[in-house]
Amino acid sequence: MSNTAVIGSPAQSPSWAINDTFGTRTATPRDLLRASLSGLAGLNPFHPGEAKETSKVKRRIKLLLVDDHPVVRKGIASCLARHQHLEIIGEASDGLEAIRKARQLSPDIILMDIDMPQMNGLAVTEALRKELPNAKVLILSMHSNTEYVLRIIQSGARGYVLKEAQTDELVKAIETVQSGESFFSSDVARVALNQFVRGNGDEPNSGHLTRREREVLIHIAEGLSNKEIASQLGVGVRTVETHRERIMRKLNIHSVAGLTKYAIAKGLISIRGELKS
Numbered sequence: 001m002s003n004t005a006v007i008g009s010p011a012q013s014p015s016w017a018i019n020d021t022f023g024t025r026t027a028t029p030r031d032l033l034r035a036s037l038s039g040l041a042g043l044n045p046f047h048p049g050e051a052k053e054t055s056k057v058k059r060r061i062k063l064l065l066v067d068d069h070p071v072v073r074k075g076i077a078s079c080l081a082r083h084q085h086l087e088i089i090g091e092a093s094d095g096l097e098a099i100r101k102a103r104q105l106s107p108d109i110i111l112m113d114i115d116m117p118q119m120n121g122l123a124v125t126e127a128l129r130k131e132l133p134n135a136k137v138l139i140l141s142m143h144s145n146t147e148y149v150l151r152i153i154q155s156g157a158r159g160y161v162l163k164e165a166q167t168d169e170l171v172k173a174i175e176t177v178q179s180g181e182s183f184f185s186s187d188v189a190r191v192a193l194n195q196f197v198r199g200n201g202d203e204p205n206s207g208h209l210t211r212r213e214r215e216v217l218i219h220i221a222e223g224l225s226n227k228e229i230a231s232q233l234g235v236g237v238r239t240v241e242t243h244r245e246r247i248m249r250k251l252n253i254h255s256v257a258g259l260t261k262y263a264i265a266k267g268l269i270s271i272r273g274e275l276k277s
Helices: 029-039 070-080 095-105 121-131 146-155 167-178 186-198 211-221 226-233 237-251 256-265 271-276
Strands: 004-007 017-020 023-026 061-066 086-092 109-112 136-141 159-162 182-185
Touching: 061 070, 061 095, 061 167, 070 086, 070 167, 086 095, 095 109, 095 121, 109 121, 109 167, 121 136, 121 146, 136 167, 159 167, 159 186, 167 182, 182 186, 211 226, 211 237, 211 256, 226 237, 237 256
Parallel strands: 061 086, 061 109, 109 136, 136 159, 159 182
Antiparallel strands: 004 182, 017 023
């Protein structure tokens, strides 16, 4: 079984909270990555020297499987079928259907792909975090680049497993997330660590954009004109042009192609959706 990173959540603390000597605080992406990588050695990263083992949860866990490829869904279901404590109670093939099924079925854990029609997995995760806070999302995807890892953490997902992972690792991830902890495949954590070691302080950060600027950026990346964006947002064309100028200045990117590439790298839009346009 491959090494994995497990992050413990203290009792009665928010899912992304950390108890340290200074009290309870919200975990930052850097904290979570440090926790993931320390977890590779089986240590509690916030209390050095304390061993941390994943709780083995054997009660029945209800799963919602979300992926736009029927073959992938069937394959995952087949791999999990021999584990009697895991029950797939529903499937969804796009983001909007995932939200509907989550409302109807109230799963314990949602196994979520990233690239899907209608609404990508990260956007769905952010929506579910607000609407159904008790539903835990475990991302199951093929992406392992740093930008995706950071976006996944920020979206509120409880973990990330690569699709190429062995069944035992996926089962462990499900059990770990159900127990209230977080789980990241070691390969994913290692990619993130390498990025921090190299340093990423000079890279533009979409967090510097306002909510409306992010909306405009997404529409630009989706190929909409200023007039179309104005119609979508209910504002004037000149307002959209102003937002576009500010976005380019903040990100130091001065072409639509560059903005599109940036939006894809940040996980703001689906790669598949861009290829279709």
